Amino acid sequence: MQPRLNIALVGNPNSGKSSLFNVLTGLNQKVGNFPGVTVDKKTGFCRIDEKLAATIIDLPGTYSLYPKSADEFVTYDILLNPDNRDKPDIVVIIADASNLKRNLLFCSQIIDLKIPVVIALSMMDLAKKQGVEIDVPGLERELGVPVVPINPRKNRGIAGLKKAVALTAAGQYQVPARDFIENTALAPATIADIRKFIPHESSYAALHIATHAEDLSFLDPGQRLAVKQILEEHRFNKTKAQGEEVIQRYARIKHIMNATVAEKDPLQKSLITEKIDNILLHRFWGYVIMLAVLFLIFQSIFWLAQYPMDAIDGGFSALSGWLGHTLPDNKLTDLLVNGLLAGIGGIAVFIPQIMILFGLITILEDTGYMARISFLTDRLMRQVGLNGKSVMPLISGVACAVPAIMSARSIENRKERFITIMVTPLMSCSARLPIYTIMIALVIPDKTMLGLFSLKGLVMMGLYLLGFVMAVLIAAVMRLLVRIREKSYFIMELPVYRAPRWKNVGVTMIQKARIFVTDAGKVIIVISLILWFLAAHGPAREMEQVQQQYTELMQSHPGERQELSNALQAARLEHSYAGHLGKAFEPLIRPLGFDWKIGIALITSFAAREVFVGTMATLYSVGNDVDEDAATLREKMEAARRPDGSPVYDLPTGLSLIIFYAFAMQCMSTLAVVKRETKSWKVPALQFAYMFVLAYVGSLLTYFIFS
Template identity: 60%
Template structure:
């Protein structure tokens, strides 16, 4: 039986920690939230040896054990032993060899906590480029903990790292005997001894943190009072103690680096990163390159995904027609074809675009360019009341507003953080992508300019640009109403440029597709089945009246058809059976006319039943409100269901246009059905004006209950989500109406 240990993966931001986590865990990963905190909790399992399996938790990046942001507090509480659900047996600390002095501060603090630790030294290749030479054996000797050189991007050093983990795990009982990095007991001996008498398992350095941060720990009232009394009795000064500790650590680090590290003059060698930054961060060309990158990204999303999407649509269209022909008529086959199958098609068809979008975003992050976007846009952000750190949540909003809003915690200034939260939902998230795709395909011609520029891709990019521009305008307006006296600072560490990790990109694409299918997919399926029921059933009186009306009309036509059949039979009996005289031809023409009328009446019956169903009644109720925007009652239903999740629009349309179809129409794709939809006057429902109006509405409107809930959670009040809902819905209505008016005459 294998031993199982818990390992916390820690390190400075941009140290290579996430790369190592991905290599160790592969696809055995789960993403959740830390209990009570909306900070990502990434966990996974890794086989260390034949006798050992590790549960690995990737803690948020932090520079030291003195936290400032919410994510740093999460890592801090785990390391200090104050997280009730996460208790690591060992620490794997990822340190950046190219910034060793800064990374050693955090390393030294972890060592003094007396938790078993292995240091994984990353980015040695970059250190060599800088001309830095590190004596690994000497550094290991000075620190007193094992050090393994790794390169997770190239899968190097992983086996030695696992061996070191196994060795340390087998000797964990001897950890407390390890020497201190600095003499922490000398910082406040009496106060430390008092705390250790209360908590015998805590190290000297851990006792200092109890003295500094005990108010944030899960302690009893008696324990809190005792620690506060110890501070008073022994005149413990947290600020002075912290400053003295940091000075002693850097003094020791300086000595260790003199013994084990040889550094070249930094002015002698210009790194590739610096030369590339001269171009990509240029005050003119930097913005041009940024626009080109974004343009290419959206063109790729639309162009690359088109082929697999067409294939998925065709498969589900054929399946719908096939099942309609072989299954017996009844509510069971109806719910399967028009509920379950239609809902599944609305989910699966957009997986290619979701995967491509997230793959490209991962590519930008992996190469280091995403951080440059923050730096490049800081000046623009400040003009509208934000700063460069707001760009990361906004760009993350292209994927999903929920984690994007949570990531705004990295913004220290409260006003800028609130402004970022208020405008992030205007960024076009991946949930809008299915809506954009199907509407663009309906109303925008599939044209290519210069042989490669897709008109549909250009429109897609303009929708993202529209959301971004509106976000900046709203921030500029809101900055005058949200008051704050805090000063704003923008400090950002630019990571080095690295080649992308294609495996990591693939893992991300698969994970995001799974999240879309199993999270958004569940909502879409539930809504689809609910809509099938609402669209199939209605008030008994209304539904019976429609049935009786059309039964009577069809009966009249069928009776007349039978009379013509009898007349034709008589004519054939009087003549030769093979005679193709004008009389027989006339009878055949009449029969075809009756067949056509009966088919049309049955189609009208299905439409009338749908309009009188519960769903149709709801759509008809709100139709007067949305009619000025060019929408019909079916679009009205989709707008309502989209508040559960925007991508439900497609599932809603798939259900509404499937309920009422006959067997032949079931083989058509959703785009074909929507493209053929007409109003009472015979005009197309999805013309250019309506399509563009609907696209603008979905760019702007707040149609995501999850986002509203997370805004409330982050702001601790319903005031701001209520303001978001009102201003975004009002703005969406006004601009959609304006769009419809402008393009109605085109």
């Protein structure tokens, strides 16, 4: 059997590590959890050469070997723990060539652990554009380990990287005998005594055992006690030792940079960025520009998406009408047209908006402006018990709360992390977008403010700001209630401004649309089919009585046959299983202005918010009590009437429904990931309860104010 290496990919966040992992492993990868923690573990298989195979482990990104978050502790334990089952035979360090100085700090620390290392230089194209030239052979000589330039996105340098790994595995590249800095000199007596109790090839590893003995899982109680006694005996000051280490490392890195890296006009590049930041980060104009950018995004959701959405909606309506007239009038046709096709149409019509939203967010990230938004909002976050690191999960929550909550792992402070998890679902995610869109189209007039700003776009932006404001207010309350006292700091490197990678934008738009169609679509279609059955069937006696009643009316009033036929469809839906379910729920929601059909949608959309649209499409297809010209879902909902003849979706009801969906926790996936991250069902239960109360009270007040 051929040997299989364990290769760990490590590096700073956003250094290209995930891109390299995907290139090396292709489809041969799986995602799980590291033992004992809720941190994602990505592993995959890779063929290095004809004689050598490898298991690739993608470790969480970290800036240095001094961990602060749960993600960084996973990387830390794997690199230091000799008993860890994922202990690497070789470490491939991905270093960003456009920011080499910062990346070399982490590289030098891992080299001093005496683990075989190969450095993969990524972002070489970006470094070249910035006027940075790197002497790769010279850098390799200075570090004492192989250095290979790569570009995973264009599949360049991968063969050279595999060759360097194979040569390292064969022993042709040796671990540097000399430390990058004199680690033993940082605490000679302490390091010597620790190595007696815990044998290790590296003096630097012994230094880390001294600084993190209480947190290292591989030390037994006896070893921890021995280390504690050594530290007390030698009066070891870990803060001083760490500070001196970093100073010495950067001094050596500076020497290496001077010898191997040439930068053209670094001052000019810095001045351009500073000039732009003087405007975009201004105490007043910075916030004005940020709001303008956000407003432009939400206006674009209507401006750019209107035509493709109308085309898709009209296309599905025409197809449904054609199939309804062409196919025989039976249950199978009803299932196809009013169940399956209505559900698919409810998904497809919102694809343009999903793609536009994610495309614009990707542009903000690529240009570097998203990091500026975090910086601008840090002051506000601190006033409510959070910090700038909480902004990224909140902004990510505009796309989806699930990855946003998982990204809160980078927050070191336990209290801030807990509060961030609790309030992130209040941000208006993409699943709410279909509901906002159809309700705004129904109840908000098609007007412009000052002859320029669309009222619908302003309302859409207001909803997203409302989610953010409510998240901030709830965070302020939780700050007083949660009794955990820890200091926190917000340190962020603002990237240089650069043009967006349009290919990356396009790929992201397609991926997000595919995820929406496959993930949300499966749920919507299944629920649409179940709803069709519940809406098309009911207790046999009741359905027979309704049918008999309207058959007699049609015979006695032949001139009103069409009106009575529509009334029959509405009556059959009201007496169906779905009707009974909605009627049972109606007393609870009637004060909010909702009828029993909306009640059914509220129940089904607790699986996922976007199911609301598919539910309404199915209900108004099965119970089509409007004229045949009202072909699209919007037209059907617009024409819906209460028993007294008033429209179902008037301004009070529409706004009440929007506010309910803005605040309610209607996403089982989010609840599951909160449980996974907090290791407790109490937290998601509390989250569900407070958000439901907030949604109900907010919806009730909205209906009362606008009635």
